[in-house]
Amino acid sequence: xxxxxxxxxxxxxxxxxxxxxxxxxxxxxxxxxxNDLIIxxxxxxxxxxxxxxxxxxxxxxxxxxxxxxxxxxxxxGLSMQRLGVSIPMAFLITVVSSALLxxxxxxxxxxxxxxxxSFITLAFQMLLYSTVIAWVPLxxxxxxxxxxxxxxxxxxxxxxxxxxRYAFAVTIMxxxxxxLRQIVESPFGYTLxxxxxxxxxxxxxxxxxxxxxxxxxxxxxxxxxIGGMVMALFVSGAYPEFVNWTMSGEGIFMIMLGGLSTxxxxxxxxxxxxxxxxxxxxxxxxxxxxxxxxxxxxxxxLRKGVTDFVADWFRLRREASSRSGS
Amino acid sequence: MLxxxxxxxxxxxxxxxxxxxxxxxxxxxxxIIGPNGAGKSTFFNLISGGLTPDAGSxxxxxxxxxxxxxxxxxxxxxxxxxxxxRIFPTLTVEESLLGxxxxxRRRAQNITHRFPLPEMRDRMLEVADMLGLTEKLGxxxxxxxxxxxxxxxxxxxxxxxxxVLLLDEPTAGMGPDERWRMIERVHELWECEKLTLIFIEHxxxxxxxxxxxxxxxxxGRLLAEGTPDQIRTNPAVIEAYLxxxxxxxxx
Numbered sequence: 189x190x191x192x193x194x195x196x197x198x199x200x201x202x203x204x205x206x207x208x209x210x211x212x213x214x215x216x217x218x219x220x221x222x223n224d225l226i227i228x229x230x231x232x233x234x235x236x237x238x239x240x241x242x243x244x245x246x247x248x249x250x251x252x253x254x255x256x257x258x259x260x261x262x263x264x265g266l267s268m269q270r271l272g273v274s275i276p277m278a279f280l281i282t283v284v285s286s287a288l289l290x291x292x293x294x295x296x297x298x299x300x301x302x303x304x305x306s307f308i309t310l311a312f313q314m315l316l317y318s319t320v321i322a323w324v325p326l327x328x329x330x331x332x333x334x335x336x337x338x339x340x341x342x343x344x345x346x347x348x349x350x351x352x353r354y355a356f357a358v359t360i361m362x363x364x365x366x367x368l369r370q371i372v373e374s375p376f377g378y379t380l381x382x383x384x385x386x387x388x389x390x391x392x393x394x395x396x397x398x399x400x401x402x403x404x405x406x407x408x409x410x411x412x413x414i415g416g417m418v419m420a421l422f423v424s425g426a427y428p429e430f431v432n433w434t435m436s437g438e439g440i441f442m443i444m445l446g447g448l449s450t451x452x453x454x455x456x457x458x459x460x461x462x463x464x465x466x467x468x469x470x471x472x473x474x475x476x477x478x479x480x481x482x483x484x485x486x487x488x489x490l491r492k493g494v495t496d497f498v499a500d501w502f503r504l505r506r507e508a509s510s511r512s513g514s
Numbered sequence: 515m516l517x518x519x520x521x522x523x524x525x526x527x528x529x530x531x532x533x534x535x536x537x538x539x540x541x542x543x544x545x546i547i548g549p550n551g552a553g554k555s556t557f558f559n560l561i562s563g564g565l566t567p568d569a570g571s572x573x574x575x576x577x578x579x580x581x582x583x584x585x586x587x588x589x590x591x592x593x594x595x596x597x598x599x600r601i602f603p604t605l606t607v608e609e610s611l612l613g614x615x616x617x618x619r620r621r622a623q624n625i626t627h628r629f630p631l632p633e634m635r636d637r638m639l640e641v642a643d644m645l646g647l648t649e650k651l652g653x654x655x656x657x658x659x660x661x662x663x664x665x666x667x668x669x670x671x672x673x674x675x676x677x678v679l680l681l682d683e684p685t686a687g688m689g690p691d692e693r694w695r696m697i698e699r700v701h702e703l704w705e706c707e708k709l710t711l712i713f714i715e716h717x718x719x720x721x722x723x724x725x726x727x728x729x730x731x732x733x734g735r736l737l738a739e740g741t742p743d744q745i746r747t748n749p750a751v752i753e754a755y756l757x758x759x760x761x762x763x764x765x
Contacts, residue, residue: 196628371625378605378613378629379622385602392562392594393617393670394585403623 194373203366210358214351223354224422225466229459230361231257231419236442236454237368238411243440244448245372246404247384248298252309253412253439255293255316258431260286260413261420262320265333275342282417283410290409291402298401310433317431332427337420347421357418364411369451371407380404444486447493456495515540516561516592516678516710521570523553523560523734530556531567532734538678538712543704545725546714547745549754553734554714555597558680562594563587574678588618593676597683597714599667603656607647607666610655611638611673618674641673644703661692665699672703679703681713685720693717697724722746730754 214223235257242248263285267278297308320327328334339347347353371377379400382390387397420426429435438461446457464482468475486493492500516538523531531553538544546554559565561572563584572579579587602610612630615637616622624631630638642648645665650658655666664684671679684700685693697720704711715721721728722742730737730745732754738745745751 193628193630370628373628375613375616375621375624375627375629375631377625378609379617381605382602382610382613382617385604386600389596389600389602389670390617391584392564392588392600393614393674394588395617395622396585400623 196370199366199369199373203362203369207359207362210362211355214354220350223350225462227354227357227422228419229455229462230357231415231422232438232442232458232462233361233415233455234364234418235412235415236439236446236458237365237451238408238415239436239439240443240448240454241368241372241380241404241408241411243443244453245377245384246380246401247387248401248405249306249440250297250309250405250408251306251433251436251440252293252311252313253408254433254435254437255309255313255431256286256290256409256412257416257419257435257439258320258426258428259289259316260416261426261430262327262333262416263413264417265337265420265426266326268337268339269333269335272338274340275345275347279414279417282413286410286413287406289413290406294402294405294409298398298405310436313431313433313436317428317433320428320431327426327428330428333425336424337426339421339424353421357422360414360418364414365455368407368411372451376400376403441483443493444483445493447496447499449493450495450499453493453495457493460494515575516712517571517573518561519571519573521557521560521572522568523556523565524568529734531560534570534731534734534736536729536736536739538710540677540710541708542727543701543711543725544713544727544729545721546712546729546731547716547718547721548731548737551733552731554731555682556734557731558594558682558712558714562592562680588674588676591675591677592680593671593674593678594680595664595667595671595682595684597686599660599663601655601658601663601666601670604654606652606654607642607658607669608638608651610666611642611669614670614673637673637675641669644672644706645669645699660687661696664688664696668700668703672707676709678710678712679707681711683714683716685715685717693720700724 210226213226239250239253242250242253260282263282264278267273267281273281293309293312297305297312300308321329345352345356347356379395382395383397383400391397416430419430442457442461443454444457445460446455447453464479468478472478518534518536521531521534522529534557546557548554556565560567563579563582567580574590574592577590579590579592605613612634615634616631619634621631642651645668647662647665647669650662655663658666668681668684681700685696688696700713701724703709726741727739728742728745729739730751737754738748738751740748
């Protein structure tokens with residue numbers, strides 16, 4: 189029996205419904221705290237889902253994906269501050285420059301496998317972090333980009349207005365996730381799964397593994413950078429923490445918490461981690477200790493993310509019903 | 515015609531394949547036999563692009579395959595299956611085969627359409643039917659039995675429309691009944707698909723029953739070539755591989 193697969197029309201419909209719900213949420217539940225949380229989750233959802241294109245779909249555990257998040261924030265902020273371009277132009281500059289960064293870092297890193305790949309990506313991230321800290325005239329060093337990021341209106345959208353900023357962030361997230369969904373459900377997405385499962389065998393089918401991995405790395409880098417751009421718009425700045433190794437660690441945590449076997453897992457993980465951060469930080473100054481305990485529970489105790497359990501439940505139910513049917 | 519001339523490969527000064535010359539006429543069925551360490555799998559790796567020879571040539575229909583990428587060698591018409599089935603454990607049989615056809619037809623990088631592309635289905639279904647995997651299309655590859663994993667490995671090579679199929683111990687790890695079922699299927703495949711089929715096998719009953727031509731490798735060298743009767747009575751083969759006497763070989 190052949191499995192039915194999600195088609196594009198269904199995914200677009202789900203994305204449209206999700207977008208409408210998110211756009212209506214501020215009217216149903218008017219809360220600045222909720223709005224801020226969802227904008228941050230929008231940025232992190234793009235970041236974590238793009239990281240999962242590497243970790244979950246291709247089997248490449250990057251410890252340096254935060255470099256793209258930080259690079260996106262700085263590229264966007266600097267384009268707006270220094271070049272005085274419009275927001276769509278700054279967006280375009282961010283996308284193109286992050287793709288180039290991905291191409292260069294990827295072309296070098298992908299030649300290595302397993303833990304060596306993980307560590308070289310971390311090394312590149314630390315190189316970028318050191319550059320951001322040291323290049324004070326351009327980046328503001330450890331203070332970050334000072335003076336705020338200008339938000340000139342474009343196409344009737346004024347991002348200095350909170351409601352517009354919120355709508356912009358969730359729209360970018362939904363469109364970004366929809367594009368990533370299309371990629372993972374395309375023939376290319378299945379090529380990545382084959383590489384993850386058995387890259388040597390994939391070469392004996394004529395698959396150019398290097399090219400496919402590099403393409404995945406560049407795509408993941410671009411969407412990670414778009415996540416950073418959304419964050420830069422939200423905080424009106426770019427800071428060294430965005431490009432530090434801890435950002436990559438948070439991306440991995442999001443995937444672990446949400447689950448790497450489902451497409452929405454990393455986005456769910458972004459929401460869970462952001463909520464945990466907010467709640468625990470409010471309750472105790474030892475938030476790192478509690479957060480660590482929760483992550484340990486998932487990593488050692490459950491060994492799956494939240495959406496993995498949901499997916500397993502559906503799968504078992506399906507199998508049970510097909511058994512009783514036959 | 516697949517022609518192997520003066521093939522040589524060494525690892526750290528030890529010759530794994532040394533001056534091997536074998537011709538495989540189009541549509542032939544040849545068994546490669548030899549004791550462990552004879553260089554049989556290395557020989558397959560050299561033909562299929564898994565390894566690059568230090569010297570010699572592998573020519574298929576006039577084209578030298580040495581130095582070409584694996585993709586080019588596949589395009590030339592050489593497909594292979596492995597001793598230990600190399601499959602995609604988390605993908606279903608259907609997804610694995612469709613992925614292979616998609617790659618072969620240069621659509622592996624396509625991101626504008628949904629998987630699977632409809633035009634890939636026919637070949638996938640044809641090969642699944644040929645190897646008796648139709649009922650298992652929805653099964654995750656890791657959950658297949660050992661025999662079905664071997665069949666899937668062969669199917670992965672077969673969907674690439676090879677003209678030459680290399681099977682490295684297709685019956686390895688199987689029980690007696692399963693072995694014969696597998697080898698009958700391989701034989702049917704050879705007859706139906708008009709392939710040039712080369713297989714490595716340790717079970718001499720199987721080899722002598724189905725292979726019209728046998729090549730014997732020993733310590734990386736071609737020890738003998740011939741029909742089952744010629745190999746069975748070849749003193750060098752008997753001494754090096756089958757045993758020390760004709761009587762033992764017959765047993």
